[in-house]
Amino acid sequence: MLVQLPDRPNLPGPIARKLTEAYERYATEPLPEHYDTFIRDEFEIDLASEYAGFPVRSPFGKASGQLSMTRRQVEEDVNAGLGFVVLKTVIAQNETGEQSMSAWASPETKMVVEPITGRSGERGWTVSWKGRGWHRSFADYLQLIRDAREVAAESGCLIVPSCKYHLPASEGEGWNQAEYEYTTRHLWGAWSGDNADEAMPLEKDFSPTLAGDRLSDVRQQILRWLQEVPRLIKSSLPEPARQIRLGLKLFNTLFDDEFQLELLDTIHNSPHRPDYFIYGNRLFDPAREFEGKKGIAYGGPDLSDRNLFVLNRYRSHSSSAMLPLSATGNIDSGKRAVEYMLAGAENFQLHTFFQLPAKEYTCRVGNKTHKALHELYFHPELGLLAWLTHLHQQLGFESSEISLRQLVMTIANRPVLLDRNRA
Ligand SMILES: Cc1cc2nc3c(=O)[nH]c(=O)nc-3n(C[C@H](O)[C@H](O)[C@H](O)COP(=O)(O)O)c2cc1C
16 A cells, blocks of 8 residues: 655644644643653553564654763653653773774764755755764763663663674674674673663664765675674673664665665575664765865755655565664654654654754743654644544544554554655
């Protein structure tokens, strides 16, 4: 079944009115309780979702980056109602502190949030900056995991560490197994408190800056990474099946869309499949200058256009079931989230939309995460509630209660495909 999303959601009058009322009212006054509880009670929409098989209270999460580096940032996100928080990416090391990917552990530089226009003419936002991974100590990162777990305990918000491990530059170069082992064991120890029954979700970041690095000049090399990395990470723990759920965060290479499809094919058909994947990290422009140097990662409408095109192509061509997908890339509205959902995503992770200038949000109360969620959920024409209601009807459900999980499962099983043009 092909699903096309019209410009505006098709909503019963009373629901459209109720949404507008909520959007306007909660722009200036705090919600009586958390978004997910309020939405379940008022709109009969159950936002309970999954992240790699873990239950989470709602589908929007914070993507890894500068906005998830401290206990305080995580605490604010948990209080604002996010379903999950992916911590900043740490760079793997061995027991003596050596890092073969140390070039990625550079200190922060200023981030510049800028408007960007996509090839379709659509306007959006991108964040420009020159930093890379976590640059404080590994011990500090382990403490961040413990702190984040503590502040999120019992909240329904999942904490997800993120790591960049050693990647060999040529076929002749071996893998730095010591870094894989040391880092994975310690991440798991911090996450689980050494409770052997606690499985840790972990994102393995293949960042967009890799696209501009000589490391990823060769296609075969990238495919080899995708095949080997899950095995190396998992074999670092004595009981990987119980201790870890591993997600590969794929990047947009400088190669064509066919190669992006090959990446997806590889992770799905490799003997060492990851448990889930995150798609897809930002685009890379080798020619654009920023702070006097050429080459910068960027986002905005071209990012979501490319991601949705590739994911839809993959879903329509592949005969096997897709691994659980956490979507990332220019998720700037509930409608965009539903587009990713129709491309196979079960949850949505955002960075840029949590960082817009304050005047871009209608909501005047709470922190930026709260303001962004107000827009993402309640916007009468672009919000998630409007589009879930629309989709629920379009897929032929008659019940008054709407369940996000049920919609995700229906899309996965039928299969329902998004019919969307690319700029
Ligand atoms: C300033 C900045 C820092 C980022 N740092 C990381 C990182 O450390 N690890 C990672 O996996 N992704 C990182 N990302 C990528 C984001 O997690 C996200 O996947 C990407 O920006 C696409 O989402 P967006 O369009 O909502 O920003 C970063 C993005 C930005 C803008």
